[in-house]
Amino acid sequence: MPTYTITELAEEFEITPRAIRFYEDHGILNPKREGAGGRNRVYPARERTRLKLTLRGKRLGFTLSEIKDLIDMYESPKDTEVQLQSFLGVLRQHREKLERQREDLELTLAEIAAHEDECRRLLADGRIEPKKNGAAGKPRRKAA
Known part of the structure; x- marks a missing residue:
């Protein structure tokens, strides 16, 4: 089974090693440790798949907590009704949030x-x- 270094993953996904360590700190990734004192990840x-799913979730606007929950959901047996219902609930909430944001954007535009x-x-x-001699402030209306 293939393994990857932090540098290889960072280059493949065009992110920094620091970003990968950030996902580790949030419990999304859990690399094996090798070498003297476990220094090498x-x-x-x-774990590569989890990183790929994490980055996809970020692009879709999910929070790290939502991403972790979704990824962890698939660690248990696949295609269960509970998983699908949970996933539908997350998608519904995310859709509602995005629709509210779209309404706000449309109003702002x-x-x-x-x-x-x-x-x-x-x-x-x-x-x-017109402004005179570089005077700052709002333009003034001409008298009618």
């Missing part, structure tokens, strides 16, 4: 568009006085 294929439109309107009507 050795990652079996199982609408506000930005309104500000942009107002700025364009003010510039187009020609009633904004």
Whole structure:
């Protein structure tokens, strides 16, 4: 069975060894230790898979706690109803969170568009006085 060093995994997944140690600190990865005093980390294929799933979970926006729970769920027998129900629950919560974020983003984008439109309107009507001698502050409207 193949094994990997921390450097090999870091290069393969384009992350730093520090990131891999961070996942170890959070109990997601658990390498074997070899060499004098157990200084060398050795990652079996199982740990490589856990790292791959962790990085996929991060890209999807899951928290480390959620990622760990999902990965640990598959350490027990596969395809049980309890696992699938649990996974559906996590996915539902994540979907709800992302939909709330999307609504917030859409509102924010609408506000930005309104500000942009107002700025364009003010510039187009020609009633904004240019700054004099590098004066700071808001542009002033010309008297009507």
